[in-house]
Amino acid sequence: MIIDCHGHYTTAPNQLELFRDRQLAGLADVNRRPTTTDLGITDDQIRDSVEKAQLKLQRERGTDVTIFSPRAAGMAHHVGTAETSQVWSRICNDLVHRVCTLYPDNFVGVCQLPQSPGVPPANCIDELTRCVTELGFIGCNLNPDPSGGYWKDPPLTDRYWYPLYEKMVELDVPAMVHVSSSCNPCFHATGAHYINGDTTAFMQFITGNLFKDFPTLKFIIPHGGGAVPYHWGRYRGLAQDMKRPLLSEHVMKNVFFDTCVYHQPGIDLLTRVIPAENILFASEMVGAVKGIDPETGHHFDDTKRYVDAVKLSADDKKKIFEGNALKVYGRLGAALKRRKAA
Amino acid sequence: MIIDCHGHYTTAPNQLELFRDRQLAGLADVNRRPTTTDLGITDDQIRDSVEKAQLKLQRERGTDVTIFSPRAAGMAHHVGTAETSQVWSRICNDLVHRVCTLYPDNFVGVCQLPQSPGVPPANCIDELTRCVTELGFIGCNLNPDPSGGYWKDPPLTDRYWYPLYEKMVELDVPAMVHVSSSCNPCFHATGAHYINGDTTAFMQFITGNLFKDFPTLKFIIPHGGGAVPYHWGRYRGLAQDMKRPLLSEHVMKNVFFDTCVYHQPGIDLLTRVIPAENILFASEMVGAVKGIDPETGHHFDDTKRYVDAVKLSADDKKKIFEGNALKVYGRLGAALKRRKAA
Numbered sequence: 001m002i003i004d005c006h007g008h009y010t011t012a013p014n015q016l017e018l019f020r021d022r023q024l025a026g027l028a029d030v031n032r033r034p035t036t037t038d039l040g041i042t043d044d045q046i047r048d049s050v051e052k053a054q055l056k057l058q059r060e061r062g063t064d065v066t067i068f069s070p071r072a073a074g075m076a077h078h079v080g081t082a083e084t085s086q087v088w089s090r091i092c093n094d095l096v097h098r099v100c101t102l103y104p105d106n107f108v109g110v111c112q113l114p115q116s117p118g119v120p121p122a123n124c125i126d127e128l129t130r131c132v133t134e135l136g137f138i139g140c141n142l143n144p145d146p147s148g149g150y151w152k153d154p155p156l157t158d159r160y161w162y163p164l165y166e167k168m169v170e171l172d173v174p175a176m177v178h179v180s181s182s183c184n185p186c187f188h189a190t191g192a193h194y195i196n197g198d199t200t201a202f203m204q205f206i207t208g209n210l211f212k213d214f215p216t217l218k219f220i221i222p223h224g225g226g227a228v229p230y231h232w233g234r235y236r237g238l239a240q241d242m243k244r245p246l247l248s249e250h251v252m253k254n255v256f257f258d259t260c261v262y263h264q265p266g267i268d269l270l271t272r273v274i275p276a277e278n279i280l281f282a283s284e285m286v287g288a289v290k291g292i293d294p295e296t297g298h299h300f301d302d303t304k305r306y307v308d309a310v311k312l313s314a315d316d317k318k319k320i321f322e323g324n325a326l327k328v329y330g331r332l333g334a335a336l337k338r339r340k341a342a
Numbered sequence: 343m344i345i346d347c348h349g350h351y352t353t354a355p356n357q358l359e360l361f362r363d364r365q366l367a368g369l370a371d372v373n374r375r376p377t378t379t380d381l382g383i384t385d386d387q388i389r390d391s392v393e394k395a396q397l398k399l400q401r402e403r404g405t406d407v408t409i410f411s412p413r414a415a416g417m418a419h420h421v422g423t424a425e426t427s428q429v430w431s432r433i434c435n436d437l438v439h440r441v442c443t444l445y446p447d448n449f450v451g452v453c454q455l456p457q458s459p460g461v462p463p464a465n466c467i468d469e470l471t472r473c474v475t476e477l478g479f480i481g482c483n484l485n486p487d488p489s490g491g492y493w494k495d496p497p498l499t500d501r502y503w504y505p506l507y508e509k510m511v512e513l514d515v516p517a518m519v520h521v522s523s524s525c526n527p528c529f530h531a532t533g534a535h536y537i538n539g540d541t542t543a544f545m546q547f548i549t550g551n552l553f554k555d556f557p558t559l560k561f562i563i564p565h566g567g568g569a570v571p572y573h574w575g576r577y578r579g580l581a582q583d584m585k586r587p588l589l590s591e592h593v594m595k596n597v598f599f600d601t602c603v604y605h606q607p608g609i610d611l612l613t614r615v616i617p618a619e620n621i622l623f624a625s626e627m628v629g630a631v632k633g634i635d636p637e638t639g640h641h642f643d644d645t646k647r648y649v650d651a652v653k654l655s656a657d658d659k660k661k662i663f664e665g666n667a668l669k670v671y672g673r674l675g676a677a678l679k680r681r682k683a684a
Contacts, residue, residue, distance in 0.1 A: 144528070150492060151528040186486070186493040191545035191580050195569045196538040203533035223576075227537045227569030233605025234565075237631035237642035238533050263575025269611045289579035300579035 002304065003325040003332075004058075006176065006222050006258050006282030007066035007107075009096050011053040013045040016095060020074075023088065027080050037091055046098055053286050055106060061304050063283070065336070067329065069110035069141050070096055073189055075180040078148030082116035082123060089114040089127055097135040104339035108332060109137040110176065113164075117147040122163035132171045136338070138331040140168070142175035142219075144201050149184025149193055156201055157208025165214050172330035174218035176258075177201040190288035198226025202255065206239050206247070211254045218254055218328050220280060224261035224270050232273040248275075256328055258282035259303045259320070262289055264296075267306035276316035280324050281307060344646070345667040345674075346400075348518065348564050348600050348624030349408035349449075351438050353395040355388065357381040358437060362416075365430060369422050379433055388440055395628050397448060403646050405625070407678070409671065411452035411483050412438055415531055417522040420490030424458035424465060431456040431469055439477040446681035450674060451479040452518065455506075459489040464505035474513045478680070480673040482510070484517035484561075486543050491526025491535055498543055499550025507556050514672035516560035518600075519543040532630035540568025544597065548581050548589070553596045560596055560670050562622060566612050567599035574615040590617075598670055600624035601645045601662070604631055606638075609648035618658035622666050623649060 019039055026033030054066060070092035077085055093111045100107045111131035113124040124140075131137040142164075145151045154160040156177070168175060179197035187193040198221045211217065221228070228235055236247055244250050258280050261267050270279065282303065289300040298305055307320060326333050361381055368375030396408060412434035419427055435453045442449045453473035455466040466482075473479040484506075487493050496502045498519070510517060521539035529535040540563045553559065563570070570577055578589055586592050600622050603609050612621065624645065631642040640647055649662060668675050 151526050153528075155528050184493050186495075186497050186542060186546070188545045188549055188580075191548065191577065192538075192542045195541050195573060195576075196534075199537050199541075199569060200528060200534045203530045204528070206533065207530055224572065227541060227572060230566065230569060230572035230608050230611060231537060231603060233603070233608060233635065233642050234537075234631055235533065236637075237604055237633050237635065238530075240633045240636075241631060261573060261575070262579055263615070265611050265614050266572050266575060269572060269607050272607050273605070289576055289583060291579050291582045293575060293579065294582075295578075300575050 001065065002063040002321045003281060004063045004066045004283050005220060005280045005325050005329070006260055006284050007054060007068045008071045008284070008287060009068060009099060010071045010286050011049045012071070012095060013041045013049050015039040015041050016092070019091065020088065023084065024080060027084065037087065039091065039095070041095070043098070043102060046102055050099060050103065055103065057285050058106060061302055063304060065105070066107050067110050067138065067325070068096055068099060068107040070112040072141065072178050073181040075112050075141070075143060076148065077115040077143050077146035077180055078117055078183055082114065082119045085114040085116045086127070093127070093131050093135065093137070097137075100136070108335050109135055110139040110141060111137045113140050113142060115143050115146040117152055120163070121161050124164055125167045128164070128167055128173070129171065132173055132331070136335055138329045138335055139173045140175050141178040143180055144177055144197055145179050148180060149182035149187045155204040155208065157204050157210045162213070165217050169214055169216055174220060174328050176220040176222055178222055194223055194288070195226045198223050199228060202226065202228045202235070202251070205251045205255055206235065206242070206244060211251065218256065220256045220258055220328065222258045222260055222282065222284070224259060224266060225257035225274070229257065229270045229273050252278055256280050256324065259307055260284040260301070261306070262300040262303070263293070264306050264309060267303065268310055271310045271312055276312060276319050277324060279320045280328060281321045343407065344405040344663045345623060346405050346408045346625050347562060347622045347667050347671070348602055348626045349396060349410045350413045350626070350629060351410060351441060352413045352628050353391045354413070354437060355383045355391050357383050358433070361433065362430065365426065366422060369426065379429065381433065381437070383437070385440070385444060388444055392441060392445065397445065399627050400448060403644055405646060407447070408449050409452050409480070409667070410438055410441060410449040412454040414483060414520050415523040417454050417483070417485060418490065419457040419485055419488035419522055420459055420525055424456065424461045427456040427458045428469070435469070435473050435477065435479070439479075442478070450677050451477055452481040452483060453479045455482050455484060457485050457488040459494055462505070463503050466506055467509045470506070470509055470515070471513065474515055474673070478677055480671045480677055481515045482517050483520040485522055486519055486539055487521050490522060491524035491529045497546040497550065499546050499552045504555070507559050511556055511558055516562060516670050518562040518564055520564055536565055536630070537568045540565050541570060544568065544570045544577070544593070547593045547597055548577065548584070548586060553593065560598065562598045562600055562670065564600045564602055564624065564626070566601060566603035566608060567616070571599065571612045571615050594620055598622050598666065601649055602626040602643070603645070603648070604642040605635070606648050606651060609645065610652055613652045613654055618654060618661050619666060621662045622670060623663045
């Protein structure tokens with residue numbers, strides 16, 4: 001089985017964005033607030049939105065299941081208030097749940113959290129619990145910078161985040177560390193802010209001692225771990241200079257990288273320096289880069305081709321495509337069984 | 343000849359830091375302001391500070407000349423006022439000039455700029471001109487985030503920066519894009535802020551059209567270009583989605599990466615995806631990572647070993663070690679000749 005651990009519902013029917021416009025317009029003029037959270041999206045519209053996109057690509061590329069969450073750039077935790085974020089997260093998560101219910105063999109849900117800058121992440125516990133226990137979701141996306149590019153909240157190793165981590169551990173769900181859009185003109189979202197978020201989170205994990213307090217807490221750092229594998233020597237060296245344990249002990253029992261790296265040399269490097277146990281297959285489709293690479297004739301984000309082509313044993317590839325996801329997402333195995341039985 | 347394009351005076355005699363303490367104490371209490379900018383550092387103290395460090399490593403590793411600038415983390419443009427930065431930059435640059443004068447065969451100067459958050463970079467023109475025309479410096483370090491981790495100034499492609507670029511072009515000097523220390527607790531300086539700064543700058547160059555306005559302007563992005571080579575497919579794909587020209591045309595006539603990547607697989611990737619014409623040898627020594635890699639028994643930052651080991655033609659290696667530096671730093675050739683004649 002080939003599990004893609006990083007897919008967003010980037011192709012949701014237009015009503016979702018219309019609702020968002022009304023919701024944000026309501027911040028300026030209460031008279032414009034939406035009067036219902038019913039988006040008026042039909043099942044057929046949902047089918048249409050994924051049949052031509054994610055499902056088509058799953059079939060073409062030969063992947064089986066996508067771990068699926070609301071559009072990352074759409075989370076925009078920096079916009080509006082904590083209440084805005086609560087309402088918006090619930091709507092986006094419910095919509096992902098509808099996709100997963102319509103296509104139980106193809107999608108398993110991961111939730112957006114109702115984060116808000118300066119608001120303690122404990123406020124996300126209820127929505128996380130609802131998504132896991134009521135909707136059958138198996139993880140969450142955690143934004144290390146709810147300010148959208150100004151990095152005003154504490155590092156991920158701060159106790160500020162601990163109540164949420166306690167709930168994650170209790171529910172046995174990991175988080176993908178994933179920033180949202182950038183409102184800082186210095187940072188292009190997918191070209192700078194995303195990758196910087198990944199790199200920053202990893203260095204926070206090296207600097208802190210989070211996994212002493214939470215030995216079973218698990219994070220997926222997407223986009224191939226940001227800059228980290230390319231600078232693996234720098235990170236090993238910095239950890240050593242800082243008298244930290246070896247990275248294999250200090251962070252790599254808890255931190256995993258996905259394969260959203262859009263060219264063969266990048267995937268070759270990733271699999272050369274990072275143990276196969278720490279790599280999860282992912283494509284981020286339909287996502288950041290939509291075009292076809294003129295150098296290969298294939299989509300940049302058709303990452304399965306790159307993983308297929310690396311020199312690794314069949315065992316290691318199976319870990320990357322399937323086994324590691326089942327380990328990191330503690331509820332994935334049961335979710336898949338439940339769906340097959342249904 | 344082997345030219346290391348990225349060295350900082352990280353080993354300056356202690357008087358420099360004592361001055362800095364007095365200067366910053368003077369911000370809180372004018373009575374504590376230093377009464378002189380004479381640091382009281384003797385030539386012997388300078389000799390001692392580099393003989394045991396940079397010069398020793400040059401000899402051991404077989405490099406010839408280091409393009410040398412003040413300590414990057416020490417610039418701290420976010421601290422104090424524009425005047426603080428002016429005084430501090432001048433002192434740091436003069437000290438680097440003394441090193442270059444004592445060891446004309448080993449060091450060529452690059453200056454720190456007196457940037458300050460929210461202050462138009464035109465205020466750096468006088469110090470840049472002084473360093474180039476009076477001290478014989480051949481470039482500058484340009485901080486894309488003088489706020490120290492909050493990214494409050496405009497992107498490097500904004501006209502805000504243009505007066506400084508005009509002077510750089512007129513003087514025929516490139517800039518290394520180099521952030522300083524971070525006052526944002528989210529960002530470890532050398533493990534996150536540095537690498538993020540590199541990645542961010544490159545994406546700004548893709549997004550903008552700076553090199554249409556300044557076809558001869560040149561930037562070196564250090565630390566192997568941040569995350570960029572590892573994600574080269576992403577950047578090619580993003581540029582394509584944004585209808586930008588090929589990166590080879592759009593930015594790579596003006597942007598160069600150094601080799602401060604501290605392990606063999608990283609340098610292998612860099613030289614595999616980035617044309618040899620765009621790579622400049624550098625080690626950043628004595629810099630970010632000081633230890634010995636237990637996996638190799640050699641210093642992490644002994645980057646010459648990695649470049650020696652890559653599969654490239656002798657011609658390409660000569661470009662990386664020497665030829666590209668002479669092209670990118672338009673005044674380097676004359677500076678080296680002048681020194682030999684002296």
